[in-house]
Amino acid sequence: MSARRDFDVLIVGGGLVGAACAALLNQSRATSGLTVALLEPAPALVPRAGEPLDLRVVALSHAASALVREVGAWPALAERQPCAYERMIVWDSSSPAEGPDTLIFDAAEAGEPDLGHIAENRAVAAALLERALAGGALLLRTPVSGIELGADLARVATGERRLGAALVIAADGADSPARGYAGLGVEAYPYPQEALVAHLSPARPHAHAARQRFLPGGPLALLPLADGRVSIVWSTSPAHAAELALLDDAAFGAAVTEASDGVLGALVAAGPRARVPLRRQHAPRYVAERFALVGDAAHTVHPLAGQGVNQGFLDVACLVAEIGAALERGEDPGDPRALRRYARARRAGNVLVGGMLDGLWHLFADERGVVKRARRTGLGVVNRAAPLKRFFIDRALGG
Numbered sequence: 001m002s003a004r005r006d007f008d009v010l011i012v013g014g015g016l017v018g019a020a021c022a023a024l025l026n027q028s029r030a031t032s033g034l035t036v037a038l039l040e041p042a043p044a045l046v047p048r049a050g051e052p053l054d055l056r057v058v059a060l061s062h063a064a065s066a067l068v069r070e071v072g073a074w075p076a077l078a079e080r081q082p083c084a085y086e087r088m089i090v091w092d093s094s095s096p097a098e099g100p101d102t103l104i105f106d107a108a109e110a111g112e113p114d115l116g117h118i119a120e121n122r123a124v125a126a127a128l129l130e131r132a133l134a135g136g137a138l139l140l141r142t143p144v145s146g147i148e149l150g151a152d153l154a155r156v157a158t159g160e161r162r163l164g165a166a167l168v169i170a171a172d173g174a175d176s177p178a179r180g181y182a183g184l185g186v187e188a189y190p191y192p193q194e195a196l197v198a199h200l201s202p203a204r205p206h207a208h209a210a211r212q213r214f215l216p217g218g219p220l221a222l223l224p225l226a227d228g229r230v231s232i233v234w235s236t237s238p239a240h241a242a243e244l245a246l247l248d249d250a251a252f253g254a255a256v257t258e259a260s261d262g263v264l265g266a267l268v269a270a271g272p273r274a275r276v277p278l279r280r281q282h283a284p285r286y287v288a289e290r291f292a293l294v295g296d297a298a299h300t301v302h303p304l305a306g307q308g309v310n311q312g313f314l315d316v317a318c319l320v321a322e323i324g325a326a327l328e329r330g331e332d333p334g335d336p337r338a339l340r341r342y343a344r345a346r347r348a349g350n351v352l353v354g355g356m357l358d359g360l361w362h363l364f365a366d367e368r369g370v371v372k373r374a375r376r377t378g379l380g381v382v383n384r385a386a387p388l389k390r391f392f393i394d395r396a397l398g399g
């Protein structure tokens, strides 16, 4: 393999998190002098003007949106009309949406204009990638096929080529081939659920609210889209998800209307649906010699609170800050102390969020009467206790 440094930083994977990492490295003062390459084999999915919204959308928290703005990617993303959500409404299926036990987070209570934005995955990734390339990053449309880590250099194989870098950042998703090549493991816990995703048109306006109803089989989220539709993420058993996927549009619309307790009136389905298996995953170690994991390559969580990308963006902000601090101390970008500091800070944060979401999932999956009553009143208690509510609003904003 190559014995020379071809790039300072080589990022494997140009999804949302890898593209954010390349853009932030190029746009941050302390790291903007670094040479950065991005390895991404999948073709670019740049949405064309007027094209319908893609099925995969994410809820970007305030903190995640701030990163998109900081690197100058917001104007390009704005062309695809990310939809601001001003309210989050969470309730259990054993009580009505308008009842006293419904938890409502309002942006106005936090003194903010909104709580975040719902945006297409491909539009966020394309806008970030554009900024990374404008800042001088090089995009190589090829997969990683091997990694060798050494004290002086990390070497990355891609087909016939061998590339040397001071630091390799793996952002190649939950199945991360780079993680395996670097000899890092992952602990995985599959949920007995799949997420069924689709966009539907509601009879009543969504009023810029993100809604979630906890059903006995799993949570149903209804996220507002700029075109007036809602994007649903229905977590349910694989057998039920398979059934729902096969229904005709009329029957599917009726099933989602019933599952959402008619909160938006009748929902009309048209267009594609997709099923995604769900698992919780966490890498015991985030870093190795001249190597770091970010985003889903390091951790995946249940989508019930829409936190996956948000955690990934926090990884990126922390890692780029540590690299910048190392450069200011005269160290190189793969400085082991900087990598250790990154791993300590982000692993602790991600363990906390992953644990909280897993706890929430178990709490709502438990159908014993006493647990049902406790969680229903628990939502109402949080709604009425100002400090507790503030704590959850801060998490929703991405703090």
Ligand SMILES: Cc1cc2nc3c(=O)[nH]c(=O)nc-3n(C[C@H](O)[C@H](O)[C@H](O)COP(=O)(O)OP(=O)(O)OC[C@H]3O[C@@H](n4cnc5c(N)ncnc54)[C@H](O)[C@@H]3O)c2cc1C
Binding pocket: 012, 013, 014, 015, 016, 017, 018, 039, 040, 041, 042, 057, 058, 059, 060, 142, 143, 144, 145, 171, 172, 173, 174, 177, 178, 195, 197, 233, 276, 294, 295, 296, 297, 303, 305, 306, 307, 308, 309, 310, 311, 312
């Ligand atoms: C149903 C559902 C709903 C969700 N909703 C939300 C939400 O509302 N908010 C939120 O924050 N998160 C949400 N998430 C989570 C979010 O989608 C993920 O956390 C996020 O996509 C991870 O981004 P990533 O860049 O780390 O990985 P990915 O998006 O998986 O990107 C990995 C990239 O690596 C590339 N790659 C793979 N193999 C190689 C290789 N050998 N060499 C080079 N490149 C390679 C791939 O082509 C891909 O582009 C949701 C997840 C699901 C399943």
